[in-house]
Amino acid sequence: MNLQTTQLPPHAEMVRAMLERDTAYEGVFFTAVRTTGIFCRPGCTARSPKPENVEFFANADDCLSAGYRACLRCKPLDAAAIAPDWVQRLLTSVDADPELRWTDAQLQAQGIEPLKLRRWFKQHFGMTFHAWLRTRRLGMALGGIKQGDSIDSAAFDSGYESLSGFRDAFQKSFHTTPGRAAHSEPLLFTRLTTPLGPMIAMAERRGLVLLEFLDRPALTREIEALQLHHGYAVAPGHNAHLQQIEEQLAAYFAGKLTEFSVPLHMPGTEFFRQVWAELAKIPYGQTTTYGAIAAILGKPGASRAVGLANGHNRLSIVVPCHRVIGADGSLTGYGGGQPRKACLLRLENAKTQMTRQLAF
The missing domain is CATH 1.10.10.10 (Winged helix-like DNA-binding domain superfamily/Winged helix DNA-binding domain)
Incomplete structure (x- = not known):
């Protein structure tokens, strides 16, 4: 019998979450399949087992103690669900040549299946890889404009062949024109990994503005409100506040931090x-x-x-x-x-x- 049952959600709710791959339960419980001897995170994309063949544990250590092996697909021992090696290599390549426009053929040449990449980015960033690339390039253009670059040079440096195409893409992404963006406040965002699932952190020069779980239903509305009502231009990036919250959040989940000191706005x-x-x-x-x-x-x-x-x-x-x-x-x-x-x-x-x- 699982001695951790008192710490777990109701059995019927865990069964539902497992069958629906509910990521809200990341880190809350683990599923262990008796017929395979494997344990998984509740959001695992592998084929769902029959409920009668499953037992639930509050943590990975209990699964291992009961003789179960970690699933190779969802990697439950990686509590933070870090990006797999093939994604990390791709992100390194993007950093090395940020202006490169990756095509499906180029991805396949790197051994990356475009559909698999699309699904991973949608799950962890809320957008496709190509949409993330466009937003990233536009974020670099925004930075250039804030530093005094002309709109023409920002457009062509971002790989756009026409000013009209650049302006349309810029306004769609940032909900403002390139000219007005020169006077707006950039809001940089990054993805953070936690034992309870991926989060998104957003910060501007004055401090941390947003920290939410990526599957929060209201997240899209919150970001749109920051753009429309508070004049933020949202773009991928990093700053000292984002670095600080990443470190403090890791310490919090490790039980080593009880009070956050990251500046807030x-x-x-x-x-x-x-x-x-x-x-x-x-x-x-x-x-x-x-x-x-x-x-x-x-x-x-x-x-x-x-x-x-x-x-x-x-x-x-x-x-x-x-x-x-x-x-x-x-x-x-x-x-x-x-x-x-x-x-x-x-x-x-x-x-x-x-x-x-x-x-x-």
Whole structure:
């Protein structure tokens, strides 16, 4: 019998998540198939086994202790689900020659199946490889324009043969014209890997603006709002804030960090910012309620409004909206999915309890 059952979601829910390959359960549980002796992540793309042949474990160590081998497809021992070697080699080639326009024939010559690459990028970046390449080139053009390059030179340096084509692509990607972009704030984004699945981080010069799980349903709307209402030009890239959150997030999941210090920039209404500020004050390993936050803000009847602001928090984990629970102790909603919320709270509770034990 699995001794970790009390830490797992309901059995029927795990079966559903396994059959539907629900990535919201990444890191929450693992599936182990008795007939093959192999264990997988819940989002594994291999053919789903019969539920009666499966048992569930809370962590990979338990699977190994029970005699199961790691799946070669989903690689459950790679908790962060890092990019496979063939993707890493391709990204290295893109960095070496960023202006190269990769064709399917060139990809195949490198031993890369275009359809497989398309699927991987859609899953981990939310766009195809070719769309990512276009956005990347346009991001470089944006950087050039911000540094004073002419629109003509930015267009041709990006590989566009006509100014009209460049302008159309630029406006479609950044929701602004190249001329106006010279005065806009670049918002750089990168993909981060975590034990609970891939995340996207976005930062500008003042700090981290967004940190969300890639499969969050509201993610597209959040990014569009940042572009349309706050004037950001979004492009792939990296800066010191993104580097810092990558390091701190890894330390958090390793149980070595309880408070984030990465600078934040959180555009929003005054009330939303007040709620987010209170969220940031919730201590590691503790929880509160919407009503308690409303009372602190001097608006005891505003629990629903606090819940709305909580749902609009763009900085998952760093601004810990997962520490807000229902008045009856229920987990309530969470943009990254309730399974992830439960897992984050378990992580923090385990660390807190260990610290207390060591203190005695």
